[in-house]
Amino acid sequence: QKEVEQNSGPLSVPEGAIASLNCTYSDRGSQSFFWYRQYSGKSPELIMSIYSNGDKEDGRFTAQLNKASQYVSLLIRDSQPSDSATYLCAVNDAQGSGNTGKLIFGQGTTLQVKP
Amino acid sequence: DVKVTQSSRYLVKRTGEKVFLECVQDMDHENMFWYRQDPGLGLRLIYFSYDVKMKEKGDIPEGYSVSREKKERFSLILESASTNQTSMYLCASTHSWGREGFDEQFFGPGTRLTVL
Numbered sequence: 001q002k003e004v005e006q007n008s009g010p011l012s013v014p015e016g017a018i019a020s021l022n023c024t025y026s027d028r029g030s031q032s033f034f035w036y037r038q039y040s041g042k043s044p045e046l047i048m049s050i051y052s053n054g055d056k057e058d059g060r061f062t063a064q065l066n067k068a069s070q071y072v073s074l075l076i077r078d079s080q081p082s083d084s085a086t087y088l089c090a091v092n093d094a095q096g097s098g099n100t101g102k103l104i105f106g107q108g109t110t111l112q113v114k115p
Numbered sequence: 116d117v118k119v120t121q122s123s124r125y126l127v128k129r130t131g132e133k134v135f136l137e138c139v140q141d142m143d144h145e146n147m148f149w150y151r152q153d154p155g156l157g158l159r160l161i162y163f164s165y166d167v168k169m170k171e172k173g174d175i176p177e178g179y180s181v182s183r184e185k186k187e188r189f190s191l192i193l194e195s196a197s198t199n200q201t202s203m204y205l206c207a208s209t210h211s212w213g214r215e216g217f218d219e220q221f222f223g224p225g226t227r228l229t230v231l
Contacts, residue, residue, distance in 0.1 A: 032218050032219075034219065034220075036222075042224070042225070043205055043222040043223060043224050043225040044158075044205070044222050045222070046219055046220070046221060049219055088157075088158070090220075092218050101146050101163075101165065101209060101218050102148070102160065102163065102173075102218075103218065103220055105157055105158040106157070107155075107156075107157040108157065
């Protein structure tokens with residue numbers, strides 16, 4: 001059973017701090033990694049994609065990927081109360097050398113940014 | 116921007132009714148997916164489709180069927196709704212195969228279905 005693991009939280013950080021969200025995955029064949037943000041009662045919104053080892057930055061968001069450790073993280077700098085949401089980690093469901101187009105989602109980490 | 120729309124935001128149905136949930140995407144995506152999301156269980160894949168008239172079972176297909184007669188439209192059908200199908204239903208679509216980032220899934224706004 002392929003799995004994506006996240007700490008459910010809640011992770012509470014003060015406004016202006018760095019929030020660090022972590023995710024591990026079980027399938028070594030996975031090649032695509034995503035972070036989605038989901039506000040309460042709303043649908044998931046794609047905020048970051050990463051495909052290569054290392055860091056990828058987009059504004060206040062940085063995704064970090066370490067395929068050897070099967071670990072992907074999301075850093076949110078200068079956290080704002082509007083960042084309070086559930087963050088879902090997703091990896092592609094690879095089958096052998098192929099790619100099914102499906103994603104495996106973690107259960108999400110709830111982030112609370114306190115003013 | 117990718118736009119995925121779903122026919123209803125909120126829906127209330129009675130046990131035994133046949134329920135249709137519609138999803139439309141406007142980006143000529145080949146791949147479309149239906150999920151349900153429940154507290155503590157996360158996102159679970161019900162069915163997906165790689166092309167018109169093609170469908171594949173996901174992890175929890177029981178009690179559901181799908182239809183994809185046109186590329187832009189993917190319908191989820193609850194043949195005989197039951198109370199345990201009360202959930203948030205989410206549709207997603209992805210770019211065509213071979214394009215960079217083809218497996219980035221874009222979600223519709225969701226339909227919150229209540230079965231009484």
